[in-house]
Amino acid sequence: MSPLRSEVSELVDALSWDEVLNAYAISSLLHPEEYELVIESEGGLAVVALYKFSRSFVARGDATALAKLTRKADELSGCWCYAALPRDLRLFELARGVGLVVEEYLMTVDRGTFRPRLVHESGPLREEHLGLVPICDDAPYERVELEYMVREGRAYGAFTEEGDVASVAFLQDSTPSVAMIGGVYTRADLRGMGYASSCVSALVESLLSDFAVVGLTVSADNPPALRLYERLGFRPYSKLVSFEVL
Known part of the structure; x- marks a missing residue:
């Protein structure tokens, strides 16, 4: 059963208290062609x-409704929950159990800080x-x-002098004011040469003509990526977690 339009609108309004922190969830509600939505409306409002x-999902909502939703949503087993609020990790631990947990930073940049x-x-x-884009086991995209x-015009690349695609990034999600970058990847043999910073710079420059803020998430255990984004003007906005649901 498709979610009711009124439930979707109510959730968007409820999550818009912080459009940046909740950007992935808001985007999922605004773009049902890219997400399968499961909404709980008893005991509050929550969405998975x-x-x-890919086998991944984002979750947001009132604690009571989200706990109820995680218990009954069997399709979450074996999936990766990304960009979750740290407080919600405990709900999943109690309801279903979790495997690997990754701490990450939500980072943002705007016209004033972008370099x-x-x-x-x-x-x-x-x-x-x-045919030139690297598709490797460690790439963050299928x-x-x-x-x-690419078909939607949301993917950018950085190119070698020979015309090969060295680095990739794309517009993952968007809300009225916030664009979230995803899929950042550079060929292993071309890392450390400025391809990722060039690719992300070109994409951010384009996005800031339409959005007030551009954000992304990066693992707290990835210092090279953190330094790269900081050089481009990104600053930490909040801590989040991603984890495997058992």
């Missing part, structure tokens, strides 16, 4: 939004680039997701 391109570093040619990826992002 399952991403259609682009465009060292290499960078720009939108087109369908003719798909091929089907990347193809979708």
